[in-house]
Amino acid sequence: MAAPKFDVPKLTGFIEVPLLKEGASAHIKSFPASDVIQEGIGYPGPLVDGWHDKAIAKMGDLLGRYRSLQVFMDACVHCGACTDKCHYFIGTADPKNMPVARQELMRSVYRRHFTFAGKYFPSLVGAKDLTEETLQDWYSYYYQCSECRRCSVYCPYGIDTAEVTMAGREILDTVGIGQKYTNEIIGKMHKIGNNLGLPGPALADTLEGLEEDIFDNTGVPVKLPLDLEGAEIMLVTPSADFFAEPHVESLIGYAKVFHAAGISWTLSSKASEAGNFGLFIGSYENMRRGAMRIRDAALDLGVKRVVVGECGHAWRVAYSFWNTLTGVGHGGDDPFSKQLQKQLDPKYPAPQHICEFTYDLIQQGKLKFDKSLNDHRIITFHDSCNVARGSRMSDMPGGQFIIPREIIKAVANNFHDMQAETIHEGTFCCGGGGGLLTDDLMELRVKGALPRMEAFNNVVQEKQVNFLALICAICKSQFSKVIPYYGFDMSMVGGVHQLVATAILLEVPEETEQESEAEESEA
Amino acid sequence: MLRCQGGEPSITPKNNYGKRCLLNELLQGMYMSFLTVLFACLFYAATAILVVGLLLKIRTYARTPAPLKIPTTPAPTTKGGVVLRLTREVALFESLFKSNKWIWLFGYLFHAALLLVTLRHLRYFTEPVWTPIEMIQPFGMYAGFAMVAGLAGLWARRFLVDRVRYISTPSDHLILMLLIAIGLSGLGMTFVAHTDIVAVKAFMLGLMVFDLQPLPTDPILLIHLSLVALLMIIFPISKLLHAPGIFFSPTRNQTDDPRDRRHLSPWAAKLESGTQSKADA
Numbered sequence: 168m169a170a171p172k173f174d175v176p177k178l179t180g181f182i183e184v185p186l187l188k189e190g191a192s193a194h195i196k197s198f199p200a201s202d203v204i205q206e207g208i209g210y211p212g213p214l215v216d217g218w219h220d221k222a223i224a225k226m227g228d229l230l231g232r233y234r235s236l237q238v239f240m241d242a243c244v245h246c247g248a249c250t251d252k253c254h255y256f257i258g259t260a261d262p263k264n265m266p267v268a269r270q271e272l273m274r275s276v277y278r279r280h281f282t283f284a285g286k287y288f289p290s291l292v293g294a295k296d297l298t299e300e301t302l303q304d305w306y307s308y309y310y311q312c313s314e315c316r317r318c319s320v321y322c323p324y325g326i327d328t329a330e331v332t333m334a335g336r337e338i339l340d341t342v343g344i345g346q347k348y349t350n351e352i353i354g355k356m357h358k359i360g361n362n363l364g365l366p367g368p369a370l371a372d373t374l375e376g377l378e379e380d381i382f383d384n385t386g387v388p389v390k391l392p393l394d395l396e397g398a399e400i401m402l403v404t405p406s407a408d409f410f411a412e413p414h415v416e417s418l419i420g421y422a423k424v425f426h427a428a429g430i431s432w433t434l435s436s437k438a439s440e441a442g443n444f445g446l447f448i449g450s451y452e453n454m455r456r457g458a459m460r461i462r463d464a465a466l467d468l469g470v471k472r473v474v475v476g477e478c479g480h481a482w483r484v485a486y487s488f489w490n491t492l493t494g495v496g497h498g499g500d501d502p503f504s505k506q507l508q509k510q511l512d513p514k515y516p517a518p519q520h521i522c523e524f525t526y527d528l529i530q531q532g533k534l535k536f537d538k539s540l541n542d543h544r545i546i547t548f549h550d551s552c553n554v555a556r557g558s559r560m561s562d563m564p565g566g567q568f569i570i571p572r573e574i575i576k577a578v579a580n581n582f583h584d585m586q587a588e589t590i591h592e593g594t595f596c597c598g599g600g601g602g603l604l605t606d607d608l609m610e611l612r613v614k615g616a617l618p619r620m621e622a623f624n625n626v627v628q629e630k631q632v633n634f635l636a637l638i639c640a641i642c643k644s645q646f647s648k649v650i651p652y653y654g655f656d657m658s659m660v661g662g663v664h665q666l667v668a669t670a671i672l673l674e675v676p677e678e679t680e681q682e683s684e685a686e687e688s689e690a
Numbered sequence: 691m692l693r694c695q696g697g698e699p700s701i702t703p704k705n706n707y708g709k710r711c712l713l714n715e716l717l718q719g720m721y722m723s724f725l726t727v728l729f730a731c732l733f734y735a736a737t738a739i740l741v742v743g744l745l746l747k748i749r750t751y752a753r754t755p756a757p758l759k760i761p762t763t764p765a766p767t768t769k770g771g772v773v774l775r776l777t778r779e780v781a782l783f784e785s786l787f788k789s790n791k792w793i794w795l796f797g798y799l800f801h802a803a804l805l806l807v808t809l810r811h812l813r814y815f816t817e818p819v820w821t822p823i824e825m826i827q828p829f830g831m832y833a834g835f836a837m838v839a840g841l842a843g844l845w846a847r848r849f850l851v852d853r854v855r856y857i858s859t860p861s862d863h864l865i866l867m868l869l870i871a872i873g874l875s876g877l878g879m880t881f882v883a884h885t886d887i888v889a890v891k892a893f894m895l896g897l898m899v900f901d902l903q904p905l906p907t908d909p910i911l912l913i914h915l916s917l918v919a920l921l922m923i924i925f926p927i928s929k930l931l932h933a934p935g936i937f938f939s940p941t942r943n944q945t946d947d948p949r950d951r952r953h954l955s956p957w958a959a960k961l962e963s964g965t966q967s968k969a970d971a
Binding site for chain 2: 184186187230231232233234235237238239241242243244245246247248249250251252262265267268271282283284288290291292293316319320321322323324325326327330451452455486487488490491494496497498499500501503504516517518555556557558559562564565567568592
């Protein structure tokens with residue numbers, strides 16, 4: 168790890184609300200997207216002629232298409248309830264990272280152009296014209312929001328800054344200002360099928376390699392099938408699971424669970440990405456286009472169930488939006504959704520989270536574990552923001568908090584939660600969500616992780632915790648990279664199904680037992 | 691009688707002094723009726739702006755689609771659950787309580803007191819007065835103090851907390867000033883300088899049936915009424931829209947059932963007509 172060019176916050180044992188430091192993070196800007204990247208996802212670039220009128224027209228369009236935006240622009244009373252809730256504000260002290268101030272960047276322009284008071288008494292109500300400077304401010308601060316929705320929990324009117332950030336990014340994209348990291352990845356998803364740009368043959372190779380690894384380690388022929396037509400279940404997982412560490416450990420976990428359950432399953436080379444960065448830029452069209460791959464793959468393979476791997480925003484898109492976007496769900500009565508929904512097994516939720524799937528099997532007693540195999544780990548669990556505040560698991564509200572913890576407790580002996588105000592719906596973002604997981608934003612990522620690191624450090628000190636269990640690909644990548652800045656080892660980061668993989672007991676077939684014995688005697 | 695009294699001018703002057711008195715009374719009568727007409731017009735206009743403005747805004751909120759399911763979870767899975775969630779939000783300020791106890795305390799104090807005070811004022815608009823409204827009169831009178839105290843607390847935060855100071859606009863301060871001035875002028879009439887409340891009631895009852903009755907001319911009453919009218923006028927064009935807004939907030943009013951029910955807005959459904967899944971083609 169190279170020495171950082173910024174001050175890494177010191178851990179104090181408390182999550183402190185800082186005094187304002189105006190402009191403290193004004194210099195933090197992610198790289199802009201090139202024209203080619205912009206075109207790849209249907210936007211112009213660079214800044215177009217007539218941008219002012221086009222931006223205002225786009226704002227009007229979004230106000231007419233999204234009730235959330237219209238209500239959120241009007242309802243804020245500047246009460247201040249949200250001001251100390253954002254991890255980026257806590258980490259940077261920049262007042263424009265307070266949720267209300269972030270919203271205000273857009274609200275001031277909304278007032279000027281769309282309200283009576285702002286048209287005739289602009290200075291009274293803080294209405295401002297849209298200038299190129301404003302656009303630059305939008306670009307800085309709408310890409311310093313991870314759309315984690317923590318502020319929406321605490322707002323008395325439920326104003327969700329994520330909705331405003333998404334609208335801000337969409338307006339920016341419309342006039343030719345995009346972010347390289349997010350938009351490039353959306354382009355790859357459209358073109359190749361996953362965020363990492365991993366083509367089908369490479370994926371097949373990777374999966375074969377994993378099968379060999381698992382066999383070598385366990386003597387059990389656990390399969391990771393690809394494009395298996397007629398399989399019962401299609402697993403859609405973030406592409407990072409295919410080779411990034413520690414993500415791949417969880418993929419091995421899913422495969423072992425499917426194997427132990429004896430249910431036929433498959434991955435799809437077409438739906439080789441659960442992530443959907445279209446969400447991050449608020450683009451319904453891009454999000455829908457990305458999600459259509461899952462629908463198409465499910466129809467092609469004729470699967471009866473769709474299960475989603477460990478990924479936070481992907482689970483929000485899958486759980487909350489897939490039924491709307493592409494008919495992966497139940498209860499549709501139009502031809503488009505019925506075409507797929509008549510194929511899906513109504514006995515199971517569609518889509519289903521891998522944690523729901525594993526938890527059901529545990530409940531039915533179909534999985535066997537030796538919990539002591541995880542005894543070297545003292546575990547805590549980080550609720551991923553999109554799972555915690557934008558989705559659910561099981562039939563019960565709050566199931567998304569219970570199920571991952573119950574799985575951990577079923578496979579390991581040592582579990583401790585972090586302090587109450589930093590878990591469940593109050594969880595702090597890892598600092599890298601919402602399209603900010605890029606090295607050009609490293610300062611923001613490190614500072615944004617501060618509140619989570621404080622809470623984590625407290626359980627490390629008090630309970631000797633040495634494992635941060637996650638159910639999100641972005642959280643895994645972010646923490647692996649960022650916790651060394653706070654003095655922790657990156658091996659402390661891992662997935663919930665990595666813990667499952669460690670403790671699960673698989674039946675070793677007789678012939679392989681003999682083989683491995685023979686191998687041992689040879690050696 | 692050496693002094694002119696308010697009310698109907700006397701028509702039987704007894705002497706020269708009385709003639710001047712008649713003139714005076716006539717002038718005062720004209721002045722009064724001018725004021726009465728002015729305030730009647732003001733209240734008709736303010737009521738029209740409030741009602742029409744709010745209805746237009748509510749229509750906009752209701753007609754704007756919410757294309758995606760975005761309740762802040764954990765969220766209720768049934769409509770009944772959503773009604774409960776919104777009720778807790780409106781009656782108890784549940785989210786604000788989770789967020790910040792000071793804002794909750796001052797905000798709740800103000801809103802609860804405002805509710806009591808408003809209910810108490812119903813006695814100026816009803817004849818006979820409903821029994822429950824009769825019963826809350828004493829509480830409503832003192833609620834005025836609680837209301838001003840809550841507002842003062844909220845205003846103090848705008849100066850004392852640096853984060854709240856940063857986000858406060860001139861209109862935030864002015865609205866608090868307006869509400870405090872309404873509260874203080876009201877308290878002034880209740881506890882310091884009484885006005886002819888019977889006449890005020892006659893004026894209000896008359897207003898509602900378009901039969902103008904003379905309005906007393908005490909400055910404190912006129913100030914109180916003007917400020918209330920101003921509040922009604924700015925309601926639909928200011929942040930006071932948080933009142934209807936909460937009911938339309940998708941993060942609070944949506945059910946958490948996206949896997950069981952397909953939720954499709956009209957504009958999103960149009961995207962589907964051209965782009966059937968390839969297996970369909």
